Amino acid sequence: MRAWADAAIEHQEHDSGRGDCTLTSLAGELSPTDEQAREDLCDAFLRWQGLLHYGLRAMRETIRVGRREGGRPGVPRSGS
Secondary structure, rough: OOOHHHHHHHHHHHHOOOOOOHHHHHHHHHHHOOHHHHHHHHHHHHHHHHHHHHHHHHHHHHHHHHOOOOOOOOOOOOOO
16 A cells, blocks of 8 residues: 555656546545445545645635735745
């Protein structure tokens, strides 16, 4: 599994995240035939969704704080 995951990540990095998603393909192939795999994949997608949600919320808060302080997010202040 580790080798498969490493290859999937390498593929996505090579294509800059464009194109097919190996994880989605795997989920589509395993979920109808293997109940345990379906549950594991569902749990993995929920964890992934939670991480994305947390990361986006943190980015939004960083932007909000930057605006409150009078700066532009992602642009360092002079002298910083």
